[in-house]
Amino acid sequence: MVDKKNNLKFKTKNVSVFYGSKQAINKISLDIEEKQITALIGPSGCGKSTFLRCLNRMNDVISNCSVNGKILLDGNNIYSDEIDPVLLRAKVGMVFQKPNPFPKSIFENIAYGPRIHGIGNNRAELTDLVHHSLEQAGLIDEVKDRLDDIATGLSGGQQQRICIARAIAVNPDVILMDEPCSALDPIATAKIEELMSSLSKSYTIIIVTHSMQQAGRVSQKTAFFHMGDLIEYGETPKIFTQPDQQKTQDYITGRFG
Amino acid sequence: MIDKNIDQLKRLKLRKNAEMRLKVYGILSISLALIMLATLMISIGLSGYSALQQAYVKLEINVDSKKVLDEKGGFSNQKALLVNWDGIVSNSFITNFPEITKRSEKRSLRALMSSNAGYELRQYFQKNPDDLDENITIWLSASDDFDQYMKGRFNTSVDEKDRRLSNQQLKWIDFLAMEKISKLKFNTSFFVNADSREPESAGILGAVVGSTLTLTITILFALPLAVMASVYLEYFAKPGRLTDFIEVNINNLAAIPSIVFGLLGLSVFLGFFGLPRSAPLVGGLCLGLMTIPTIIIASRASIRAVPPSIKDAALALGASRMQAALHHVLPLAAPGILTGTIIGMAQALGETAPLLMIGMVAFIIETPDSFTSAATAMPVQIFMWSDSAERAFYERSSLAILFLVGFLIIMNSLAVFLRRKFEKKW
Numbered sequence: 001m002v003d004k005k006n007n008l009k010f011k012t013k014n015v016s017v018f019y020g021s022k023q024a025i026n027k028i029s030l031d032i033e034e035k036q037i038t039a040l041i042g043p044s045g046c047g048k049s050t051f052l053r054c055l056n057r058m059n060d061v062i063s064n065c066s067v068n069g070k071i072l073l074d075g076n077n078i079y080s081d082e083i084d085p086v087l088l089r090a091k092v093g094m095v096f097q098k099p100n101p102f103p104k105s106i107f108e109n110i111a112y113g114p115r116i117h118g119i120g121n122n123r124a125e126l127t128d129l130v131h132h133s134l135e136q137a138g139l140i141d142e143v144k145d146r147l148d149d150i151a152t153g154l155s156g157g158q159q160q161r162i163c164i165a166r167a168i169a170v171n172p173d174v175i176l177m178d179e180p181c182s183a184l185d186p187i188a189t190a191k192i193e194e195l196m197s198s199l200s201k202s203y204t205i206i207i208v209t210h211s212m213q214q215a216g217r218v219s220q221k222t223a224f225f226h227m228g229d230l231i232e233y234g235e236t237p238k239i240f241t242q243p244d245q246q247k248t249q250d251y252i253t254g255r256f257g
Numbered sequence: 258m259i260d261k262n263i264d265q266l267k268r269l270k271l272r273k274n275a276e277m278r279l280k281v282y283g284i285l286s287i288s289l290a291l292i293m294l295a296t297l298m299i300s301i302g303l304s305g306y307s308a309l310q311q312a313y314v315k316l317e318i319n320v321d322s323k324k325v326l327d328e329k330g331g332f333s334n335q336k337a338l339l340v341n342w343d344g345i346v347s348n349s350f351i352t353n354f355p356e357i358t359k360r361s362e363k364r365s366l367r368a369l370m371s372s373n374a375g376y377e378l379r380q381y382f383q384k385n386p387d388d389l390d391e392n393i394t395i396w397l398s399a400s401d402d403f404d405q406y407m408k409g410r411f412n413t414s415v416d417e418k419d420r421r422l423s424n425q426q427l428k429w430i431d432f433l434a435m436e437k438i439s440k441l442k443f444n445t446s447f448f449v450n451a452d453s454r455e456p457e458s459a460g461i462l463g464a465v466v467g468s469t470l471t472l473t474i475t476i477l478f479a480l481p482l483a484v485m486a487s488v489y490l491e492y493f494a495k496p497g498r499l500t501d502f503i504e505v506n507i508n509n510l511a512a513i514p515s516i517v518f519g520l521l522g523l524s525v526f527l528g529f530f531g532l533p534r535s536a537p538l539v540g541g542l543c544l545g546l547m548t549i550p551t552i553i554i555a556s557r558a559s560i561r562a563v564p565p566s567i568k569d570a571a572l573a574l575g576a577s578r579m580q581a582a583l584h585h586v587l588p589l590a591a592p593g594i595l596t597g598t599i600i601g602m603a604q605a606l607g608e609t610a611p612l613l614m615i616g617m618v619a620f621i622i623e624t625p626d627s628f629t630s631a632a633t634a635m636p637v638q639i640f641m642w643s644d645s646a647e648r649a650f651y652e653r654s655s656l657a658i659l660f661l662v663g664f665l666i667i668m669n670s671l672a673v674f675l676r677r678k679f680e681k682k683w
Contacts, residue, residue: 093574096566096573100570103589116576116584163570170575
């Protein structure tokens with residue numbers, strides 16, 4: 001059932017993930033609101049990326065990984081048998097830590113997703129879609145004259161925005177970002193952050209980040225993970241100024257992590 | 258300058274010496290390999306280059322058109338069968354020596370012409386029926402001993418009765434050569450004929466076509482199977498005992514002696530499926546079985562070398578695993594797969610043993626024209642020629658080896674070229 005009052009996009013209940021016999025996250029229950037930016041922070045190995053990858057079932061690819069608990073997207077359990085991960089991933093896009101454009105032309109990069117999902121049947125529609133996606137990703141002015149160039153020849157920041165545009169092109173509801181700026185310089189990071197804020201008007205964004213400043217700058221809500229547990233989840237300003245938990249306090253003030 | 262104490266200087270010197278030594282060893286071993294290769298190629302080249310030429314004899318011939326043409330004026334095979342072409346050739350040849358009248362002398366004189374010369378003459382008129390009834394000058398093959406003598410490869414120091422040519426015959430050849438009635442000319446028959454009992458008309462074309470047909474089957478059979486198997490093993494197979502078992506066995510297959518694949522082909526393809534003997538189809542399948550493990554190993558390595566982030570990117574966009582593999586990973590792995598394939602093909606091209614078992618070691622005088630017609634392959638042809646008694650086959654096998662090596666060089670350069678070309682995209 002969709003909980004319309006709070007505009008919840010994702011509801012997760014007691015999600016635990018195991019890699020073989022090793023538990024990576026432990027009974028995480030977290031609700032994510034629509035058209036907002038939710039940041040997941042925490043020290044390395046705390047399970048935040050694992051949790052993120054549960055949301056579009058990218059963990060399926062890892063052979064010995066098993067997921068327990070419930071994850072509801074718009075009220076539907078995404079781990080139920082009726083849900084095809086292929087269609088789920090069209091709804092829940094993902095941007096990775098290292099920019100990973102395909103070693104093909106810029107146009108082909110953006111057009112690939114729509115093509116396999118049957119969006120944009122002819123060349124003109126596809127061209128429109130590519131232009132629109134690049135525009136949303138704030139990249140159109142930089143690349144519109146060289147759509148046929150190889151995407152891997154662009155700068156790191158541009159490549160990452162290509163990846164964002166590529167995710168947008170299949171018209172998802174949610175965009176997952178796994179430390180999207182950790183391989184980028186501060187200027188490129190600023191551009192991506194700006195882009196995230198503007199995208200959050202139309203998309204639900206969940207971002208994993210190592211940088212607490214970044215979480216503070218871009219997100220409305222923040223969840224703090226530690227050793228596979230969700231320690232605290234709340235409004236970003238509150239987490240950063242007056243957290244309820246001592247551990248959160250220690251982490252954001254830099255005592256560990 | 259950084260201050261160095263004596264100890265450090267000593268160690269630095271030792272290190273530099275060790276590095277120098279290693280460099281020298283490397284250069285030495287590379288030069289040794291190059292010298293050996295050069296020796297091999299030069300010795301084969303020296304014994305093989307003379308096969309590019311062949312002794313021909315100039316003959317004046319006039320053939321009556323009534324003997325070979327049918328009523329409509331076309332060349333009649335039936336009538337041509339009745340013509341004594343060999344007789345025409347020897348009669349014309351003997352006119353060079355009007356002083357010879359004895360039967361025995363005439364016979365040893367005739368032996369200097371190739372026994373295929375009459376056939377060559379017939380072929381000529383079949384192609385040029387307009388030349389019938391005219392006095393024409395035609396160059397026909399001399400016998401292989403004649404040929405070897407003209408090339409200086411005939412050992413005359415042996416006692417006359419142990420030789421294949423008598424002193425009288427040698428004198429005749431000297432005379433013909435002096436009068437420019439016989440000459441060494443470019444050996445066309447080597448390039449346009451299939452095998453023959455007579456070295457002067459034996460050619461490599463049948464074997465080249467046979468090898469090409471065989472390798473076509475090999476690549477059509479092995480490449481798709483091997484690539485599909487490696488995609489499955491890398492992307493779909495669940496790790497476990499069965500997968501491990503398959504993996505170990507693929508590696509074992511790559512190390513199995515090739516003759517075993519021949520035995521397998523003999524019992525399965527010929528025995529069970531009843532496919533034709535000596536056919537490129539069966540040879541190609543046998544060699545394909547042999548090549549599959551090589552391609553699988555190379556393909557898996559190059560699929561694994563593609564960064565997993567590419568696969569993740571495709572999956573995150575909602576591509577299925579098959580789409581991720583076909584659209585993104587395989588194109589990036591293609592150069593590696595291609596290299597593995599061509600190396601496997603080169604190996605198959607040089608392979609004789611499996612072909613022995615399925616009957617591709619055969620004396621076949623027709624150039625094969627289909628995948629099921631009897632054929633032989635280049636290495637087998639070399640093997641058979643080097644086994645023949647006639648000296649003239651010796652130089653022909655050397656030339657055929659040069660051909661084979663040439664093919665291998667072309668294939669390997671193609672592999673390098675294609676790899677460079679595809680790698681640019683990355």
